[in-house]
Amino acid sequence: MIVISYIFNAAIQLYILVVFVTVIMSWLVGFNVINRHNQFVDMVWRTCLSLTEPALRPIRNMMPNLGGLDISPIVLLIGLNALQLGVNTYILRPLGG
Numbered sequence: 868m869i870v871i872s873y874i875f876n877a878a879i880q881l882y883i884l885v886v887f888v889t890v891i892m893s894w895l896v897g898f899n900v901i902n903r904h905n906q907f908v909d910m911v912w913r914t915c916l917s918l919t920e921p922a923l924r925p926i927r928n929m930m931p932n933l934g935g936l937d938i939s940p941i942v943l944l945i946g947l948n949a950l951q952l953g954v955n956t957y958i959l960r961p962l963g964g
Contacts, residue, residue: 868959868962868963871959872955872959875951875954875955875959876951876955879947879950879951882918882947883944883947883948885915885918885919886919886940886943886944886947888911888915889915889916889918889919889940890940892908892911892912892915896912919940919943922943923939923940923943926939926942926943927939930942
């Protein structure tokens, strides 16, 4: 059971890292600090978007329009932390993980 707990927590933490990378890259691309014409930057950008957009799109659809401010990654991070806490507390701990 400890292995399942470790894999679950590692997956959640890795996804949180991908969300942070996506947010920071969006700022860097928006302010022309990095160039998406670079093949490596574009590959990382497309990978991060393909991993985060399926989770962020429904949140964006439910959120009111705040102009240029996108707080959907914050909502996603809060949800991921709540999921991790809930699973660890109510599912894995009683099972001995």
